[in-house]
Amino acid sequence: MRKILLSLLAVCALAFTAHAQSGTVLLNSAGATFPYPIYSKWFDVYHTAHPNIQINYQSIGSGGGIRQLMAGTVDFGASDMPLNDQTLAQFKYKVLQFPTVLGAVVPTYNVPGVTAELKFTPEALADIYLGKVTKWNDPEIAGANPGVKLPSDDIVVVHRSDGSGTTFVWTDYLSKVSGDWKSKVGSNTSVNWPVGLGGKGNEGVAGLVQQTPDALGYVELIYALQNHMSFGTVKNSAGNFVKASLATVSEAASGAAVKMEKDIRISITDAPGANTYPICSFTYLLIPQNISDATKRDTIKGFLKWMLTTGQTMVEALNYAQLPKAVVKIEMKQISEIQ
Amino acid sequence: MSTPAITMDNAVPPKVGPRAFLQRLRHGDEIAHLVTLIFAASILLLTSLLVLELWRESHLSRAQFKWSFFWTSTWDPVFNHFGALPFIYGTLVTSAVSLAIAVPLGLAAAVFLAELAPRTLSDYIAFLIDLLAAVPSVIYGLLGIFIVVPLMRTTIGPALKHTLGFLPIFSGPNYGVGFLTAGIVLSIMIVPFIISVSREVLLTVPRDQREAAMGLGATRWEATWKVVVPWARTGIMGSIFLALARALGETMAVTMVIGNDPKIAASLFAPGYTIAAVIANEFTEATGDLYLSSLIELGLVLFLMTFILNGLARILIVATERGGGRPS
Amino acid sequence: MNRIRTIWRKSLNVVMLTLTGVAAFAVVGVLFFILGYLVYYGGKSLNWNFFTKLPVPVGETGGGMANAIVGSLKLLLLAALMGLPVGLIAGIYLAEFGGKTFSFVIRYTTDLLNGVPSIVMGIFAYSIVVEPVKHFSTLAGGFALGVMTIPITVRATEEFLRAIPGSLREGAMALGASKWRTIASVVLPAASGGIITGMLLALARVAGETAPLLFTAFSNQFWSPGWSQPIASLPVMIYTYAIAPYDDWHRQAWAAGLVLLGLVLLANLGCRLVMNRRGVRGV
Numbered sequence: 027m028r029k030i031l032l033s034l035l036a037v038c039a040l041a042f043t044a045h046a047q048s049g050t051v052l053l054n055s056a057g058a059t060f061p062y063p064i065y066s067k068w069f070d071v072y073h074t075a076h077p078n079i080q081i082n083y084q085s086i087g088s089g090g091g092i093r094q095l096m097a098g099t100v101d102f103g104a105s106d107m108p109l110n111d112q113t114l115a116q117f118k119y120k121v122l123q124f125p126t127v128l129g130a131v132v133p134t135y136n137v138p139g140v141t142a143e144l145k146f147t148p149e150a151l152a153d154i155y156l157g158k159v160t161k162w163n164d165p166e167i168a169g170a171n172p173g174v175k176l177p178s179d180d181i182v183v184v185h186r187s188d189g190s191g192t193t194f195v196w197t198d199y200l201s202k203v204s205g206d207w208k209s210k211v212g213s214n215t216s217v218n219w220p221v222g223l224g225g226k227g228n229e230g231v232a233g234l235v236q237q238t239p240d241a242l243g244y245v246e247l248i249y250a251l252q253n254h255m256s257f258g259t260v261k262n263s264a265g266n267f268v269k270a271s272l273a274t275v276s277e278a279a280s281g282a283a284v285k286m287e288k289d290i291r292i293s294i295t296d297a298p299g300a301n302t303y304p305i306c307s308f309t310y311l312l313i314p315q316n317i318s319d320a321t322k323r324d325t326i327k328g329f330l331k332w333m334l335t336t337g338q339t340m341v342e343a344l345n346y347a348q349l350p351k352a353v354v355k356i357e358m359k360q361i362s363e364i365q
Numbered sequence: 366m367s368t369p370a371i372t373m374d375n376a377v378p379p380k381v382g383p384r385a386f387l388q389r390l391r392h393g394d395e396i397a398h399l400v401t402l403i404f405a406a407s408i409l410l411l412t413s414l415l416v417l418e419l420w421r422e423s424h425l426s427r428a429q430f431k432w433s434f435f436w437t438s439t440w441d442p443v444f445n446h447f448g449a450l451p452f453i454y455g456t457l458v459t460s461a462v463s464l465a466i467a468v469p470l471g472l473a474a475a476v477f478l479a480e481l482a483p484r485t486l487s488d489y490i491a492f493l494i495d496l497l498a499a500v501p502s503v504i505y506g507l508l509g510i511f512i513v514v515p516l517m518r519t520t521i522g523p524a525l526k527h528t529l530g531f532l533p534i535f536s537g538p539n540y541g542v543g544f545l546t547a548g549i550v551l552s553i554m555i556v557p558f559i560i561s562v563s564r565e566v567l568l569t570v571p572r573d574q575r576e577a578a579m580g581l582g583a584t585r586w587e588a589t590w591k592v593v594v595p596w597a598r599t600g601i602m603g604s605i606f607l608a609l610a611r612a613l614g615e616t617m618a619v620t621m622v623i624g625n626d627p628k629i630a631a632s633l634f635a636p637g638y639t640i641a642a643v644i645a646n647e648f649t650e651a652t653g654d655l656y657l658s659s660l661i662e663l664g665l666v667l668f669l670m671t672f673i674l675n676g677l678a679r680i681l682i683v684a685t686e687r688g689g690g691r692p693s
Numbered sequence: 694m695n696r697i698r699t700i701w702r703k704s705l706n707v708v709m710l711t712l713t714g715v716a717a718f719a720v721v722g723v724l725f726f727i728l729g730y731l732v733y734y735g736g737k738s739l740n741w742n743f744f745t746k747l748p749v750p751v752g753e754t755g756g757g758m759a760n761a762i763v764g765s766l767k768l769l770l771l772a773a774l775m776g777l778p779v780g781l782i783a784g785i786y787l788a789e790f791g792g793k794t795f796s797f798v799i800r801y802t803t804d805l806l807n808g809v810p811s812i813v814m815g816i817f818a819y820s821i822v823v824e825p826v827k828h829f830s831t832l833a834g835g836f837a838l839g840v841m842t843i844p845i846t847v848r849a850t851e852e853f854l855r856a857i858p859g860s861l862r863e864g865a866m867a868l869g870a871s872k873w874r875t876i877a878s879v880v881l882p883a884a885s886g887g888i889i890t891g892m893l894l895a896l897a898r899v900a901g902e903t904a905p906l907l908f909t910a911f912s913n914q915f916w917s918p919g920w921s922q923p924i925a926s927l928p929v930m931i932y933t934y935a936i937a938p939y940d941d942w943h944r945q946a947w948a949a950g951l952v953l954l955g956l957v958l959l960a961n962l963g964c965r966l967v968m969n970r971r972g973v974r975g976v
Contacts, residue, residue: 054829054911054923063937067750069914082923084912085933087649098827113652182540187625187642189442189650212443215650223542223636224625226506226646227936233510237518238540252939344751397873401786404779405799408847411840412802415809415817422820473716481710482717490721492961497724498894499957501901501928502811503935504950508727553723560720561894562849565887569856584706600852606804607845614810616904617932641810645904648812664813671808675801 051325053081057091057104059227060129060191060246061309064344065104068337072329079325088191089215095121095312101322103312106191107215108291120315122364123290124330124357125308128279128347130247130270131195132257132305134232137162138239139177144258145170145267148296148304151260152204154181154242156211157221162240170261177240184234184243187224189215195307196244199295247275248345262304263296274303275347283352290356306347316365323364330361419665425658434662440627440643442651447659449666451627455544455637456670459619460612462548462633463555467608470552471559472594472601478560479567480589491564497557506621509550514541514622517549522634537632542624545633550618555608562607566600567593602682606675613671616645640667728954735947743948748914748930751939758949760916761925764831765900765956767917768910768926771835772899776842777892783843784850784888789876800851807844814841815905823909829923834910838902842895849891853884889964897957903928927953 062085069081083104086094091103096117108123133146150166153159159166163176186193197213211217223238225231228249235243236255247270250257259267268274278297285292296304313330317323334357338348349357426434426447437448474494478487518541529535570593578588594601624636625646640663651657742757749756783803787796809817818837823829857880865875881888899905906912911923912930927949934946 052922056911059936062933063751063939066748066914070750073915080915082911082913082915084923086907089648089650089652090907092652097824099823099829180538187620188646214443215652216442216647218439218441218443218446219626222626223540224638224646226620226625229936230510230621233514234540234542237515393874394872397876398786398790401782401790404782405786405791405795407779408783408799408806408843409802411843412806414821415806415813418817418820419813422816470716470720473713474720477710477713477717481713490717492965493724494720495890495894495897495961496954496958497720497727499897499900499954500727501903501931501950501953503903503928503932504727504731504901504947507935507946508730556720558845558894560717561890562852565849565890566852566856569853569887571858584702586706586709587702590709600856603848603852607807607848610804610808610844611898613808614813616810616812641812644810645812648816649907661816664810664816667808667810667813668805671805675804675808679801 049078051079051321053079053101053322053325054099055081055083055091055102055104056086056094056100057083057312058088058106058191058309059085060106061104061127061346063248064127064341064346067340067344068333071337071340072332076328079329081329087189088194089189092312095314101317102314102326104310105312106307106309107194108293108308108310109312110291117314122313122315122360124311124313124360125290125349125353126311126333127341128275128294128306128308128349129195130275130303130306130347131192131199131244132247132250132270133242133244133260134235134250134255134257135242136235136237136239137177138179140174142171142174143256143269144174145261146258147261148199148203152200152207155183155185155200155220155222156204156207157183170267179240182238182241183219183222184225184231184238184241185219185222186231186244187226188230190227191215191307191309192228192244192246193217195295195305198293198307199305202293202296247271251345260304262302263298264300264302266300268301268303270303270305272342272345272347274301275306276350278302278304278306279308279347279353280350283350283356286353286356290360308349313364315363327361327364331358334358416665416668419661419668423658423662423665425655426662427658429655430659434659435666438627438629442647442653442656445653445655447655447662449640449663451629452638452640452643452663453666453670454629455623455627455639456613456641456667458544458633458637459547459551459623459639460609462545463551463612464605464609466549466552467556467559468605471556471604471608472563474556475560475563475567475601476589476594478564480585480593487564491561494557494560497553498561500554502554502615502617505550505554505618509546509618509622513546513550517541517543517546521545533631534633537630537634539634540624540636542622542636543632543634544623544630544637547619547623547637547639548633550622551612551615554615554618555611558607558611559601559604562604563597563601566597566604569600570596599682602678606678609674609678610671613667613674614641616641620646640664640670728951731947731951731954735944735949735951738941738944738948739951743945743952747916748925751937751942754941756945758925758927758930758945758952760913761927761930761949762952762956764910764913764917764924764926765928765953767831767920767924768834768838768906769896769900769960771831771920772838772842773892773896775835775839776895777839777846779839780843780846780892780895781850781888784847785854785876785881787847787851788854789872789880803844803847806840810904811841811902812904812907815908818905819908828921829909829911830921831910831917831924832920834906834924834926835920837905837909838899841899841902841905842892845895845898846888846892849894850884850888853887853891854880856887857883886968889968893961893964896960900953900957901928903932927956 065083088105094100095103147170163178194215201208201213225234228245231243235241259269261267278294282292282294334354438450439446439448522539525535575588578592620642626636627638742755745759746757822833822836865879906929913923913925917924931946931949934942
């Protein structure tokens with residue numbers, strides 16, 4: 027008994043004496059899950075380049091990131107959705123939003139007997155998720171896919187059960203292309219889905235789709251690419267069926283830079299352009315405008331500059347799309363606003 | 366209650382008054398009583414604090430929806446319309462299914478381990494079963510997705526439909542995810558608690574009880590079922606409470622296999638949603654204040670449900686407290 | 694007539710007893726299956742690096758979960774220190790000292806506490822420990838887990854203390870021991886087998902909990918010195934890695950699950966060894 031107590035005491039003492047080395051700058055951040063892979067890469071590379079800087083990022087979700095930033099328990103946050111004026115007003119201080127990378131959401135399906143790449147019109151997607159289109163061989167789907175033999179089975183609709191930026195992008199798109207959707211359901215990280223099963227996380231949706239015949243769901247592009255999933259093409263506002271790829275996603279963002287001068291928060295779903303993929307979005311870092319701690323402030327500013335230059339060169343390896351150069355310029359200017 | 370103590374101290378008639386109290390204090394029993402009381406009361410304090418926090422943080426939605434929160438079926442974060450009914454239903458159904466599977470299974474296993482298996486084998490197996498309790502919920506969820514869900518869709522579901530498909534609880538389309546799957550996964554998660562505690566309690570049943578029964582001509586099974594198990598009744602019920610509590614509050618594993626559809630359906634094959642699952646899914650991403658408040662109010666509702674269920678279960682115990690149990 | 698009844702009773706006997714055996718082995722079978730799955734999928738990722746290195750970003754090799762392993766150990770230590778004594782002493786109260794109504798209330802409350810979803814526990818710990826000081830910490834995580842160990846410990850303690858026959862207590866008192874002395878020196882040691890099993894069960898349960906840690910201990914890419922920083926833990930790592938798109942991370946998640954089970958196994962083994970050496974009954 028005594029031996030156990032002594033060893034316990036020793037462990038506690040050890041834990042207490044292991045101080046962080048002096049001069050280490052420790053930053054805590056939290057938020058979106060979508061960019062977690064690239065953020066963890068960035069923070070790791072940055073730490074190797076600057077061994078005294080430790081930036082700890084945890085993907086607890088965009089909402090979590092926003093709330094923790096409001097509560098002051100993290101130094102900066104990350105969110106897949108831009109903050110609307112209502113949310114911004116709840117902060118006691120001004121928050122700057124910095125887009126970091128681009129991502130896309132793709133429709134993935136599992137239709138028995140169909141190996142071809144299916145084409146989806148915006149109306150078809152909205153009506154399927156509204157529950158108005160229930161069978162695979164419905165004219166709305168068949169019309170866009172001539173020559174493909176679609177079964178008359180019921181579509182098993184799959185959506186996300188957990189609140190997520192992916193859902194926000196998907197519903198934001200559906201709200202833009204379908205007035206019905208906008209009035210009945212709307213867009214948010216979590217909505218009142220008219221039909222469908224809920225899968226937890228990308229892997230939940232992917233798992234359900236892969237295992238359930240006649241299923242249709244939506245996942246992030248990275249996820250589909252990493253797991254070699256087949257996904258369909260979507261018709262963009264110019265009328266072309268575009269398959270999501272880094273190129274088509276970047277296209278969607280290139281036109282946005284002009285509007286971002288005025289307000290950096292911009293939705294790029296259903297963006298104009300011949301070769302744009304219509305379901306994509308930025309993801310943002312949320313930085314307080316006023317940071318009292320000088321070391322932390324300089325560290326964050328230094329990181330942001332690095333992220334916009336060297337950092338951007340690493341994103342494509344992980345299947346994220348780079349920020350357009352015009353957007354980078356706007357953000358560089360915004361960095362100077364941090365005081 | 367323990368039998369009244371007959372100690373040497375009571376050889377003298379008990380004194381009353383503050384001096385007597387101080388004297389008793391010196392003997393340490395009063396201190397012990399006080400200390401243990403304080404610790405026991407701290408549990409009360411903690412729980413009250415918890416309820417208070419939940420109450421405070423949910424004031425927005427309580428003010429907005431009042432009692433209709435209990436019977437509204439919508440859950441709409443966009444239009445800020447929230448109701449708890451589908452989640453209450455899902456929680457009750459999945460817990461019921463999981464208990465229906467885990468209690469017979471767990472009790473049977475505990476009986477085997479306590480009565481039939483040789484002691485060393487029993488110890489080893491019990492040890493291994495305790496390990497099941499340590500498997501993280503996420504892993505149960507993943508295994509649920511990879512193994513139980515396809516099994517349900519391809520094998521168990523069709524088999525049930527073939528034989529019992531006329532019952533409303535087995536009607537409707539079978540996606541693999543749903544109430545039944547969640548109940549099955551939950552039952553595996555809670556069975557270690559039932560087995561572990563029940564086995565230990567069964568082992569404490571005095572040997573003379575068994576021997577008396579068998580001396581009267583009972584078979585091994587009859588002695589076990591009619592004498593030993595009733596003797597350990599309260600302990601076994603306690604283990605079932607533990608299991609039920611875990612089933613009610615389980616989050617990760619359930620949300621991965623229940624289909625996450627806030628709808629009420631009669632069929633066990635239908636997808637559903639539980640309170641714990643929806644909180645786990647939406648809490649970190651919830652930004653609106655009313656949204657957050659509604660989620661926390663759901664936590665309060667779960668608390669209330671646990672309160673009522675425990676009450677009912679205790680009434681059940683009292684009602685069955687006839688002869689055959691260990692004198693309390 | 695009697696013969697038919699006897700045959701019925703005898704066959705029932707055999708059937709039921711066999712069923713119990715089947716049940717036991719079914720449950721064990723499930724466990725072995727889970728273990729086998731974890732070993733198969735996670736075994737490849739279990740190497741020296743896993744135990745000694747920090748996590749690396751996806752796509753790079755050589756990373757590990759050393760900080761998460763240490764983190765889980767620290768958190769469990771805190772949970773044990775904060776929760777087990779409370780459970781033990783409260784259980785002693787219920788079994789030995791309690792009055793009828795107050796005991797009922799305490800028991801009821803304990804069951805209620807047990808039914809709180811782990812995420813609500815996390816939210817509660819957040820509002821009590823994290824929000825006031827405005828940062829995540831190991832202490833907060835330990836607190837959340839500690840509270841969760843209390844109900845199981847209380848139940849186990851009470852149950853096994855009550856199982857000790859009154860004759861043992863009376864014998865000690867007849868020799869002149871006061872009540873608390875009886876409890877401390879005679880009753881508790883006699884019941885310790887069951888109580889320690891209960892405590893280990895409680896710790897095993899919280900070892901695998903993710904949700905309470907998300908808002909309290911948070912997590913950490915790096916080492917976490919002291920007790921007031923965010924800290925990594927195996928369940929949170931499993932959660933983060935399992936839902937990511939990368940195969941390599943999935944395998945690491947399975948490996949982490951295996952390590953977690955291994956830790957619990959070691960802890961159980963350790964306790965049993967110590968108890969056997971001291972000749973404690975029931976182990």
